[in-house]
Amino acid sequence: MKYVLVTGGVVSGLGKGVTASSIGLILKACGLRVTSIKIDPYLNTDAGTMSPFEHGEVFVLDDGGEVDLDLGNYERFLDIKLTSDNNITTGKIYQSVINKERKGDYLGKTVQVVPHITDAIQEWIERVAVIPVDGKEGPADVCVIELGGTIGDIESMPFIEALGQFSYRVGAGNFCLIHVSLVPVLNVVGEQKTKPTQHSVRGLRSLGLMPNILACRSTMELDENVMTKLSQFCHVPVESIITLYDVPNIWHVPLLLRDQKAHEAILKVLNLKGVTGEPALGEWTARAALCDKLHEPVRIAMVGKYTGLSDSYLSVLKALLHASVSCQRKLSVNWVPASDLEDETAKENPDAYNAAWNLLKDADGVLVPGGFGDRGVQGKIVAAKYARENRIPFLGICLGMQIAVIEFARSVLGMQDANSTEFDPNTRNPCVVFMPEGSKTQMGGTMRLGSRRTFFQVKDCKSAKLYGNRSFIDERHRHRYEVNPDMVAQLENAGLSFTGKDESGQRMEIIELPKHPYFVGVQFHPEFKSRPGKPSPLFLGLLAAASGQLDAVLKRGLTQASAMSNGTSALKHRKYGNGNRAADGPVVAVYSNGNGVHF
Ligand code: GLN
DSSP states (O other), rough: OOOEEEEEEESSOHHHHHHHHHHHHHHHHTTEEEEEEEEEOSSSSSGGGGGGGHHOEEEOOOOOOOOOOOOHHHHHHHHHOOGGGEEEEHHHHHHHHHHHHHHHHTTOOOOOOIIHHHHHHHHHHHHHHHHHOOOSSSSOOOEEEEOOOOOTGGGGHHHHHHHHHHHHHHOOSSSSEEEEEEEEEEEEEEOOOHHHHHHHHHHHHHHHOOEEEEEEEEEOOOOOOHHHHHHHTTTGGGGEEEEEESSSSSGHHHHHHHHTTTTHHHHHHHTTTTTTTOOOHHHHHHHHHHHOOOSSEEEEEEEESOOOOOOOOGHHHHHHHHHHHHHOOEEEEEEEEGGSSSSSHHHHHHHHHHHHHHHHHHOEEEEEOOOOSSSSSSHHHHHHHHHHTOOOOOEEETTOOOOOOOOHHHSOOOOOOEETTOOOTOSSSSSEEOOOOOOSOOTTOOOOEEEEEEEESSSHHHHHHHHSSSSSEEEEEEEEEEOOGGGGHHHTTTOOOEEETTTTTTTTEEEOOSSSSSSEEEEOGGGOOOBBOOHHHHHHHHHHHHHHOHHHHHHHOOOOOOOOHHHHOOOOOOTSSOOSTTOOOOOOOEEETTEEEEE
């Protein structure tokens, strides 16, 4: 196992996660198998109880792990499936050490940060690095470790110490340290300043870690004399200094690294030169270029609570992007603060109310993402009503689906007080209820989490077609409430179709309005499994419906499905620009893998 450690200096928010994922991607493109570990030095055991507004979205893994959003970047860029152990936190490390202490594993000893915590960190890394994450057997070749935070943070000290010991232990040739730093450009004179990077490298070295490669974020390419200066002061060869200057979209980052031969520098440090090929990034390059070229817009209204910070809905945004590129449209997101759509706002702040409604009405499609708590719920309900009545394509995710059910019960069944017991415990018409297995006292890790199976109930519904007419699908979940099984028959009789249910048939997973052009709600979070070039089917459905291409997509899905039942393998990814695409049709990217069809 070879290790690539990515650290960050100067300031946070430099795009260290994207850089680390891109490094993984170019190594993978060279033919290596790559896994990754993200270290978050905060005390929380996991990201599950943290506010998306402060920390960005909580990403959910197949095994139910609620983790940092950077793991989503790794899964998307490397097309892998990580486990919750691939996200290390101070909380998890201390918990494991304290559990061992209680068991008596350290009998007679004083338990200390060095060596007990630092040993636990190293053991954790070695154990997790060998877990296969790419569907193949046996461990990967390279493990990319990203250390969250910035060098010098108090919380990361035990990790730095552990990683210093670790690099020494695995030895030269097996460990490569890439330090991501900032080279600010002073506006007045346009001068590129190296001092912050010099300082952060000095900090790193004083803690016992020597960078092999510098990845410098800057607004423009670094001048040659700046590179020379950095090389001299930071003791890093010029050819190992990479500039990550601003690019039109993040898919260019791996290409920047490749163009500056970052892979050669890394492979040299890892003693892998000559073992691997040149990075094969043809498809990736074509997609990055296509994304820049798209100009015909498709507008999606995101009706959410955290519209001020786009990281709060990162995976949803990525899934929208993947689907819009497949539909050859430029994604434009209308952020609609849900509470501004409410009547209350009309009285208190009519400007905000009008602005919100204009944004909603201006959109070609409406998306209500997941969420917790009652703020903005009424606004989401009116957004769902607007989409249903005006036949605007709609996708409701988790809370978004529950909202759509509440709205339907209120408007179509005339149950004025229909609600979720999450928002109104005393409602006479509880159409969304607390799940029997949930907990209201223990908040961490007690939801219905991770990959669960959904069985399609209706053969020719839109969602089944979009998923290639499979009989079941596995998607990731994160919820405590569910549609009240006792009210399903009533809702169904009034025209709401429950097209997907769990294995018991009691838990509702997918709703659809068959007569509506595209009105879909799902209890799961399809966004977490969307990939560049392999958009999540339901997002593809939304974007296709919003850009007038749904029929073409559904037809194509059927052709593929019938080809599959004939035993021919038609489900191959369609590469961009291979001339197979119908004149104006969307690029439908469907993959086949050894385990059946996988989107
Ligand atoms: N609050 C809802 C529940 O717990 C929805 C959760 C979500 O959207 N992730 O069921």
